[in-house]
Amino acid sequence: MASHEPATLDSVAARAGVSRQTVSNVLRHPARVADATRERVLAAIRESGYRPSLPARQLATRRAHAIAVRAERQQDGISGLVLDAFYHGLAEAGQDNGLRVVLYAQPADEATELEVIDDLVQTGAADAVVLTATSADDQRPAYLSGSGTTFCAFGRPWGHDDDPHDWVDVDGAVGTGLAVEHLLGLGRRSIAYLGWPGDGAEPSTGSDRRRGWLEAISAAGTGTPLEVHSVNDVAAAETAVASLLSGADAPDAIVCASDTLALGAHRAALAAAGVGIPATVVGFDATPVAAALGLASVAQPIDQAAHLCIDLLTGRFESPDRPARGVLVPPVLRLPT
Amino acid sequence: MASHEPATLDSVAARAGVSRQTVSNVLRHPARVADATRERVLAAIRESGYRPSLPARQLATRRAHAIAVRAERQQDGISGLVLDAFYHGLAEAGQDNGLRVVLYAQPADEATELEVIDDLVQTGAADAVVLTATSADDQRPAYLSGSGTTFCAFGRPWGHDDDPHDWVDVDGAVGTGLAVEHLLGLGRRSIAYLGWPGDGAEPSTGSDRRRGWLEAISAAGTGTPLEVHSVNDVAAAETAVASLLSGADAPDAIVCASDTLALGAHRAALAAAGVGIPATVVGFDATPVAAALGLASVAQPIDQAAHLCIDLLTGRFESPDRPARGVLVPPVLRLPT
DNA sequence: CTCAAATGTTTGAGCGCTCAAACCGTAACC
DNA sequence: GGTTACGGTTTGAGCGCTCAAACATTTGAG
Known part of the structure; x- marks a missing residue:
C-alpha cells in the first residue's frame, strides 16, 4: 500500500526501476512504452497509490485543466433551478475529459465579472469559461473573444452574428x-x-x-x-x-x-x-x-447541453483555430405523470 | 501596460530593480518590506499587469487554495434550488479568502463519492470539502475524519455526537x-x-x-x-x-x-x-x-451558512487541531409581498 | 557487415513560486 | 571601536511535473 510520504513520479520510477519520464509516458502516452515496461510501471503505481500532482502538471503544461462557470447571485424565477442540473452536467462531462469546474461568484456588474474572468484565466485557475444566461445586450462574448479567452456560451449569440463564437442552446x-x-x-x-x-x-x-x-x-x-x-x-x-x-x-x-x-x-x-x-x-x-x-x-435537455459545452471546449483546446460552432439541441415535452 | 509575455515574479523583480523574493514578500508579507521598496514594486506590478501563477504557488505551498463541493445529480423536490444560493455563497466567501470552489459531480453511490473526494484532495485539486445534504446514515463524515481530510458539513451530525466535526446548520x-x-x-x-x-x-x-x-x-x-x-x-x-x-x-x-x-x-x-x-x-x-x-x-439564510462554512474551514486551515465546532443559524420568516 | 532508421528509454532543463538560510548594511550598546 | 542586534534584502534549493533532445538498442536494407 501507500507509504506515508505521497508518491511522486520519481518514487514510482525508482520502485519500477525505470526513469521518471517513463512513468509519465505510461500515464500520458502509453503507446510510447513497451508492453512489459508498462505493466511493471502500472504495478508500481498501484502499489504506491500514486496520484499525479495537479499543480505540478499545470505548471509544466501551462494548462489549468479546468473551466470556470458563474454561480448565479440568486434565482428569482421558478425556473432558476435548471442551473443546478447544468452545473452537474458540466462537472460530469468535465470529469470525463480531465477538466475540473471552478465556480466564481457573480459580481455586481458585468465589468467586474470580466475582471474576475480575466483573473481566473491569467492566474492559471481556468483555461476557459462557460457563459450562462447570455442575452442580446451581453458584453461578455465580445469582450472574451476580443481578449482571446476561450469560452462557450450556453445561449445563442442573439443578434450578434458578426462576432462568432462557440455556443450551445436549446431550440x-x-x-x-x-x-x-x-x-x-x-x-x-x-x-x-x-x-x-x-x-x-x-x-x-x-x-x-x-x-x-x-x-x-x-x-x-x-x-x-x-x-x-x-x-x-x-x-x-x-x-x-x-x-x-x-x-x-x-x-x-x-x-x-x-x-x-x-x-x-x-x-x-x-x-x-x-x-x-x-x-x-x-x-x-x-x-x-x-x-x-x-x-x-x-x-430543456440541460445535461446534454452541458456535455456539449464541454465537447466544444475540448475540441477548441485541440484546434484553437477551427471556426466557431453553434449547436442547437431539441427539447422534449414532459407530460404530467 | 502588460507586455506580451505574461509577467512573472522575476520579470517584475527586474523591472523594479529588486530580487524575486522581495516581490513575493510585497504580496504575501508586506510588513517585511521597506515602504519605499514596496511602493516601487507595487508600481512595477501594476505596470506589468502581473498576476501570480496559481499552479506555481500551489506547487510550492502544497496547498490547493481551493475547496470542493458536490454538484447534485438532480433535484426532485421544489426546494432543490436553495443549493444555487449555497454555491454562490461559497464562491463569494471563498473569493474573499483566496479559496476557489471546485465542483465535483455527484457519483452513483457514496463509496465512489469518497473515492472522488480522496482523489481531489490527493491530486492537490482541493484542500477541503464542504458536505451538503448530510443525513443520519451518512458515511461520509466518519470516513473523512478518519482519513484526515478537512471538511465542513452543511447539516448537523444527526445522532453522531461521537464523531465530532465542523458543521453549520439552520435551526x-x-x-x-x-x-x-x-x-x-x-x-x-x-x-x-x-x-x-x-x-x-x-x-x-x-x-x-x-x-x-x-x-x-x-x-x-x-x-x-x-x-x-x-x-x-x-x-x-x-x-x-x-x-x-x-x-x-x-x-x-x-x-x-x-x-x-x-x-x-x-x-x-x-x-x-x-x-x-x-x-x-x-x-x-x-x-x-x-x-x-x-x-x-x-x-434559510443560505448565504450566511455558506460564509460560515468557509469561516470554519479557513479557521481550521490555520489551526488544524482546534476542537470541532458547530454553528446553528436562525432562519427568518419570509412574508408574502 | 555496415549504416540508417525505428523503437524504447533517459537526461537536462525549466515551468513560477515559496521556504529557509545567508547576507549586508546600519544602529545600538558597552 | 568592536561586537551584537536587527530590519531589509538576496541566494539557493526545491515543489512534481512535461517538454525536447539525447541516448541506447534493435531492426532492416543495401
Whole structure:
C-alpha cells in the first residue's frame, strides 16, 4: 500500500526501476512504452497509490485543466433551478475529459465579472469559461473573444452574428411547437401564447419560443392566433391571462414561455373555468412546479447541453483555430405523470 | 501596460530593480518590506499587469487554495434550488479568502463519492470539502475524519455526537417556531403541522422542524396539537391535508416542513374551504413557489451558512487541531409581498 | 557487415513560486 | 571601536511535473 510520504513520479520510477519520464509516458502516452515496461510501471503505481500532482502538471503544461462557470447571485424565477442540473452536467462531462469546474461568484456588474474572468484565466485557475444566461445586450462574448479567452456560451449569440463564437442552446421554437402539437392532439383548437414583453421583435429566447408556437399554429390553421404578454411573474401572468379568458374568443389552451408564467396562467384558467373545463396550460422548463400542478412542460435537455459545452471546449483546446460552432439541441415535452 | 509575455515574479523583480523574493514578500508579507521598496514594486506590478501563477504557488505551498463541493445529480423536490444560493455563497466567501470552489459531480453511490473526494484532495485539486445534504446514515463524515481530510458539513451530525466535526446548520425548530408565532399573530388558534414520515423519532431535519412547532404550540396552550405526515410530494401532501381538514376538529392553519408540502397543503386548503376562509399555510425554504402562491415561508439564510462554512474551514486551515465546532443559524420568516 | 532508421528509454532543463538560510548594511550598546 | 542586534534584502534549493533532445538498442536494407 501507500507509504506515508505521497508518491511522486520519481518514487514510482525508482520502485519500477525505470526513469521518471517513463512513468509519465505510461500515464500520458502509453503507446510510447513497451508492453512489459508498462505493466511493471502500472504495478508500481498501484502499489504506491500514486496520484499525479495537479499543480505540478499545470505548471509544466501551462494548462489549468479546468473551466470556470458563474454561480448565479440568486434565482428569482421558478425556473432558476435548471442551473443546478447544468452545473452537474458540466462537472460530469468535465470529469470525463480531465477538466475540473471552478465556480466564481457573480459580481455586481458585468465589468467586474470580466475582471474576475480575466483573473481566473491569467492566474492559471481556468483555461476557459462557460457563459450562462447570455442575452442580446451581453458584453461578455465580445469582450472574451476580443481578449482571446476561450469560452462557450450556453445561449445563442442573439443578434450578434458578426462576432462568432462557440455556443450551445436549446431550440425553444421546437419546444413550443411540441407543446402546440400536444394540445392539438388533445383536441384543443384555440391555442394562445403567453410570452414575455417585447418578444415579438428582436431575436431573443422569448421571440424564439413565440415563433415556434406561431408557426405550429399557422400550420394547423386553427384560426387567428391569440397572444398575451407579461413580465415573468406569477401574479402579473395571472392577471393577463384572466383578461384574455374573460374575452369573447377565449382560447381553450395556453402555451407559456416559462413555468412561472404557466403557474399564473394555470391559476387564471382554474378561476375562469368555474364549473367548466379549464383551458389547458403548457409550461416551459419542466420545473417541479409544473410537475406538481400536473401541467405538461417543455423540458430543456440541460445535461446534454452541458456535455456539449464541454465537447466544444475540448475540441477548441485541440484546434484553437477551427471556426466557431453553434449547436442547437431539441427539447422534449414532459407530460404530467 | 502588460507586455506580451505574461509577467512573472522575476520579470517584475527586474523591472523594479529588486530580487524575486522581495516581490513575493510585497504580496504575501508586506510588513517585511521597506515602504519605499514596496511602493516601487507595487508600481512595477501594476505596470506589468502581473498576476501570480496559481499552479506555481500551489506547487510550492502544497496547498490547493481551493475547496470542493458536490454538484447534485438532480433535484426532485421544489426546494432543490436553495443549493444555487449555497454555491454562490461559497464562491463569494471563498473569493474573499483566496479559496476557489471546485465542483465535483455527484457519483452513483457514496463509496465512489469518497473515492472522488480522496482523489481531489490527493491530486492537490482541493484542500477541503464542504458536505451538503448530510443525513443520519451518512458515511461520509466518519470516513473523512478518519482519513484526515478537512471538511465542513452543511447539516448537523444527526445522532453522531461521537464523531465530532465542523458543521453549520439552520435551526429548523426556530423556523417553525417563527411560523407558529406568525400564525398566532394572525389570530389562528388551531395550528397543525404537516411533516415528513417518521420525523417524530430519531433526530433529523424533520424532527427538528416538528419540535419547533410543538414547543411553540405548547407554549401558547392552544389545545391539542394536530399533525399529519406525508412524503415530500405535492399530491400526497394534498391528500393528507384534505383528510385532516375534513375532520370535525379541522385546524385553521398549517405549518409545513417544506414548500413542496406547503403547495399540497395550500391546494387542499383552498379546496376544503369552499366559500369560507381557507386555512393559512406556512411553508419552509421560501422558494419562489411559496412566493408565487402568496404563502409565508421560512427562509434559510443560505448565504450566511455558506460564509460560515468557509469561516470554519479557513479557521481550521490555520489551526488544524482546534476542537470541532458547530454553528446553528436562525432562519427568518419570509412574508408574502 | 555496415549504416540508417525505428523503437524504447533517459537526461537536462525549466515551468513560477515559496521556504529557509545567508547576507549586508546600519544602529545600538558597552 | 568592536561586537551584537536587527530590519531589509538576496541566494539557493526545491515543489512534481512535461517538454525536447539525447541516448541506447534493435531492426532492416543495401
